[in-house]
Amino acid sequence: MEQSCALTTDQFYNEFTRQWQRKWAAFEVGLVVSRQNGKGSILEARELAGLFLFGERLIIHSAHQFDTSKEAFARILMLIEQTPDLDNEVARVSRSHGEEGIELKSGQRLRFRTRTKGGGRGFTGDCLILDEAMYLDSAQVGALMPTLSARPNPQLWYTGSAGDKDSTQLGRVRSRALKHSDHRLFYAEWSIDACTDFCLYDCTDHDSPTAVESYAKANPGLGIRITVEHVQSEQRSMDTETFAQERLGVGDWPVDGDQWAVISEESWQAREDEASEIEESKDGILVLAVDTSPNREFSTITACGLNGEELLHVEVTGYEQYDSLPGIQWVVPRLKELWASVKPAAVIIDKASQAGILISELEDAGIKVITPTTNEYAQACGEFYSGIVPRKGETANIVHLGQIPLTNAVAGADKRDLADKWAWSKRNSSSDISPLVSATLAVWGYRRVLFEQPQAATPWVYRR
Structure with missing residues (x-):
């Protein structure tokens, strides 16, 4: 959170806090980590901070599936309702299907949406959360990203787990991060450097998929939210490629432009x-x-x-x-x-x-x-x-x-x-x-x- 919310020396006037505030150093934030490692908690912290600290007028949380969006709404609403100081600032809660959201007395809003080609059009947001970003397509981004264009200090978050050949949008974000070509992008990924098709069985240049050290490298929640025993059980139950993608963060990312995907x-x-x-x-x-x-x-x-x-x-x-x-x-x-x-x-x-x-x-x-x-x-x-x-x-x-x-x-x-x-x-x-x-x-x-x-x-x- 500290690096993703780093600030520049440029300032803007915030109409809700009625103060001059410094702008984000990162316009885009990418976060790729395997499931059950606390990614949702990071998003909750960012959204709560946006409402109660940063003075953001509209935060849009979008997910690929309705159930995921609904669960994220339920979790953050519970956090607010269990904290009297925060709950006292709430003016209205919408629980209608597809219209889930929280509105503060100040007029600030947090909306939860399921991604569609048109979902999000008509909104002008300060922060756009694109959860399950490995399922993003260009039409969905085209519908949501312009919502930030008229705001003085917008921020866009991509969060998800390791992608596949269809993860074109998240793959482009990752490609830019690896090339160090965008100074306004903050990107964090937890994954192992796995052996390729060209490694010998006794390769020592890459991370072993069966080593506990590899579990820890790809899962910051190991020993906190996830046990070694459970990861070992997953490994026995899954095929090698699925385990590498779902638990070790090894994506089968699409080739982007002139990327050297096989021979460097x-x-x-x-x-x-x-x-x-x-x-x-x-x-x-x-x-x-x-x-x-x-x-x-x-x-x-x-x-x-x-x-x-x-x-x-x-x-x-x-x-x-x-x-x-x-x-x-x-x-x-x-x-x-x-x-x-x-x-x-x-x-x-x-x-x-x-x-x-x-x-x-x-x-x-x-x-x-x-x-x-x-x-x-x-x-x-x-x-x-x-x-x-x-x-x-x-x-x-x-x-x-x-x-x-x-x-x-x-x-x-x-x-x-x-x-x-x-x-x-x-x-x-x-x-x-x-x-x-x-x-x-x-x-x-x-x-x-x-x-x-x-x-x-x-x-x-x-x-x-």
């Missing part, structure tokens, strides 16, 4: 080498790969081979322009041209993708096409990731040129689960990831051809 920007930049190029080497192998976006809006061709340091060099092909272009009809003529000029060992295509329609035409033209199975593609995604972000004790072995199409694809990429593996998700990614998928297939195809080679290939020189 730092890791990607560390593997950039503008001087690298595919060279004739002892294995003499070069492979090409192609991928097309689901709507066939873009297609990309990439190449993979060894550079002079015998690292896997991957790049989008093309000289005057990248072979990452709109549509799909240009792909076969361009592949025929590359097949004749650089003589690759094979072209790699995922037959389940939109590019799969090209396979027959390429094979009819005498081009060797290799297609991975679903399991092999999932393995290829993991292999590409570890080539950029190696596990502890391993070494990164992939380099790239920092080309814009590939970098943008990596920045916007997200992943999807495939049984006990994962793959790049074209649906959840925030940009066209055909360059990344193509690069992933190229790296996989290089290794596939390498292990199939009975002897050294005919020497060649690759020119972009």
Whole structure:
């Protein structure tokens, strides 16, 4: 509460307190914590302070479900009624369905609303509480947020627990907090730094989901409102992902804009080498790969081979322009041209993708096409990731040129689960990831051809 209600030196005249008051340092406050950790008590304290200390004219408390809003109203009304000094200031209490609220003799009001697209329109509030913010959508925020615009010292609170892919509004707030890009945002989150899909079983770089220390890190109410024994019972009853989200604060947050959700920007930049190029080497192998976006809006061709340091060099092909272009009809003529000029060992295509329609035409033209199975593609995604972000004790072995199409694809990429593996998700990614998928297939195809080679290939020189 102390930091969320910190003040600036700017002042405004409050018509209810009839005093000059300092303005909030934070216009927005984000609070993300697992359930039963006292979040509701924080909101009650903020709302009571707004009514009886801060002189706020209208406070709106909104929740995703009516039962949650009704319960919040009942709890704060009980606190007021059990405190004579506060109860004496109450002029009217509305208990009507959908109209729950408290009005003071001064004219100040606290209203409780269930969120709808239009709920909140027509009100001019000083403080807007958006509880269960992990369920917020843009239409609801659009209906409620303008209620603050005409007030001299407004404040907006987002509160909830760990979000999922649909938690777009709360995800944007969290993203801004992590980027430190908004000096008028205060954000607090209790969660563990959990292992990812890429960690080994004995990982020591992340928090163990079974450790009591992890329980405490994600639950400030542990030992006060929640017992270790109860958390352990929850862990035995829930599946791993549900427990991590509900009790350890591990959200499956949506990708926002150019957020580096899978491969970090730092890791990607560390593997950039503008001087690298595919060279004739002892294995003499070069492979090409192609991928097309689901709507066939873009297609990309990439190449993979060894550079002079015998690292896997991957790049989008093309000289005057990248072979990452709109549509799909240009792909076969361009592949025929590359097949004749650089003589690759094979072209790699995922037959389940939109590019799969090209396979027959390429094979009819005498081009060797290799297609991975679903399991092999999932393995290829993991292999590409570890080539950029190696596990502890391993070494990164992939380099790239920092080309814009590939970098943008990596920045916007997200992943999807495939049984006990994962793959790049074209649906959840925030940009066209055909360059990344193509690069992933190229790296996989290089290794596939390498292990199939009975002897050294005919020497060649690759020119972009």
